Amino acid sequence: MLICLSASHKNSSFDVLEKLSVGANDTAGGILERHPTLVGAVVVATCNRFEAYLDLDEPLGSSPLMAVHAAIDGVSASTGVAVDVLRATLDLVHGSSVAEHLFAVTSGLESVVVGEGEIAGQVRRSLEQARLSRTTSPELERLFQRASQTSRGVKNRTGIGAAGRSLVRLALELAESRITDWAQIRVLLIGTGRYAGASLAALRDLGAEDVRVYSPSGRAHKFATSHQITAVAESGFAIEAAEADLILTCTTADTHVIDAALLRSGRALSLQLPAAEARTLPSCPITDAATEIPRRLIIDLGLPRNVDPDVTDLAGVELLDLETIRIHAPLEELNATSDARLLVGRAARKFSAVAEEQSLAPAVVALRSYIFDILDGEIERARNRGDNSEQTEAALRHLAGVLLHTPMVRSRELAREGEQAAFLTGLDALFDIQVELPAAGSAATIAEIGPAAS
Structure with a gap:
């Protein structure tokens, strides 16, 4: 049975993810030492994600509760996270959701910047590390190899690579027609979470050099230090917002962090500064493409909105929000994520169908062995009676194949429907064949796990 324990930018703080990444290389081995039914582990650790993919060798109907708790203990011991x-x-x-999750992760659909390509290489290297550490398993090998194939298919068959530049880059592309020299503009980045790193990278790619960061939650200093930019304190936020040529917001705050009143007060405070501290506005105008009138540009990537639409009541202020960006974005880029998820879902269903069919393999082998043992006995008796003809043996083997055809088809159908028990019951009732299937824990037992359950 496959299980994934996942922490990412969606459900975890930066501090926790940072701690998890420190001990990631030794985590897989530590997990496997904790419980005998854990037979494989591959750990994927990036700056925005920590995931442990586990292979549990549990008999049919067994609860994986103890194994999952043991795995969490192993992660704690390796990383120091309580x-x-x-x-x-x-x-x-x-269960079957693991494949769809990993396929989506590897295709960049769960990344901070949707569609980014770096994650595919990170997933591939995680498998290579597991091989070196001897912590992988045949089922995890199959899972990760299929994930890489799916990622390549998604990239080749959709526009996810272009969409992967994301709304951040689409917004900046819209802004680019108004900016003559990115190196001269003053940028205020608001937020240090989901899109902040991607936004900063995109700004730097365009040549922006004077970037400052403000965080409503007080994380600006840490983010600024790690990215070598200037942090803006709460006391200076209004002035900085008024003096910035470009403001880019990407915070999860549920209230507006920028509105017309803030910009007005910031401008008033700026005018009261000593001449040595005041900034001559604008230093590098952002111009309207049609009129060449200097503008101040605000890009709002927040959902809910970070910026009150009333900012556009101020002279010279232009607002690009998600709705505006989507209107201007190429249709194929907006559809790319949906198309990619359809491909991922299809690949995951195919992976799970194969896995379900293979789950009855021991029972199928037992039935075939039973039938062919009888067949070999009958052929031997025919030979002892003097019937050594190849036609007789061929006829008997053909008959065995015909008799086995329907049970083989039904085994695949029942396995795909999750009805392995029906096949096993039939074998026992008709032929007195008892088979115990490995690695088939039920989804119902997962509910017992408690806080870690999704």
């Missing part, structure tokens, strides 16, 4: 923090943070993905 068990209670992990149980409150980690999402649990199980």
Whole structure:
């Protein structure tokens, strides 16, 4: 049975993700030492994600509760993150959902910047590390190899690579027609979370050099230090907002962080500064493409909105929000994510169907062995009676194949429907064949796990 314990930018703080990444290389081995039914582990750790993919060798109907708790203990021991923090943070993905989750992750659909290509290489290197550490398993090998194939298919068959530049880059592309020299503009980045790093990278790619960051939650200093930019304190926020040529907001705040009143007060405070501190506005005008009138541009990537639409009541202020950006975005880029998820879902269903069919393999082998043992006995008796003809043997083998055809087809159908028990019951009732299937824990038992369950 496959299980994934997942912490990412969607459900975990930067501090927790940072701690998890420190001990990631030793985590897989530590997990496997904790419980005998854990037979494989691959850990994917990036700056925005920590995931442990686990292979549990559990008999049919067994609860994986103890194994999952043991795995969490192993992660805690390797990374130093407290068990209670992990149980409150980690999402649990199980059964057939694991393949769809990993395929989506590898295709960049779960990344901070949707469609980014770096994650595919990181997932591939995670499998290579597991091989070196001897912590992988045949089922995890199949899962990760299929994930890489799916990622390549998604990139080749959709526009996800272009969409992967995301709304951040689409917005900046719209802004680019108004900006003559990115190196001269003053940028205020608001937020340090989901899109902040991607936004900063995109700004730097365009040549922006004077970038400052403000965080409503007080994380600006840490973000600024790690990215070598200037942090803006709460006391200077209004002035900085009024003096910036470009403001880009990407915070999860549920109230407006920029509105017309803030910009007015910031401008008034700016005018009261000593001449040595005041900034001559604008230093590098952002111009309207049609009129060449100097503008101040605000890009709002927040959902809910970070910027009150009343800012456009101020002279010279232009607002690009998600709705505006989507109107201007190429249609194929907006559809790319939906198309990619359809491909991922299809690949995951195919992966799960194969896995379900393989789950009855021991029972199918037992039935075939039973039939062919009888067949070999009958052929031997025919030979002892003096019937050594190849036609007789061929006829008997053909008959065995015909008799086995329907049970083989039904085994695949029942396995895909999750009705393995029906096939096993039939074998026992008709032929007195008892088979115990490995690695087939039920989804119902996952509910017992508690806080870590998704």
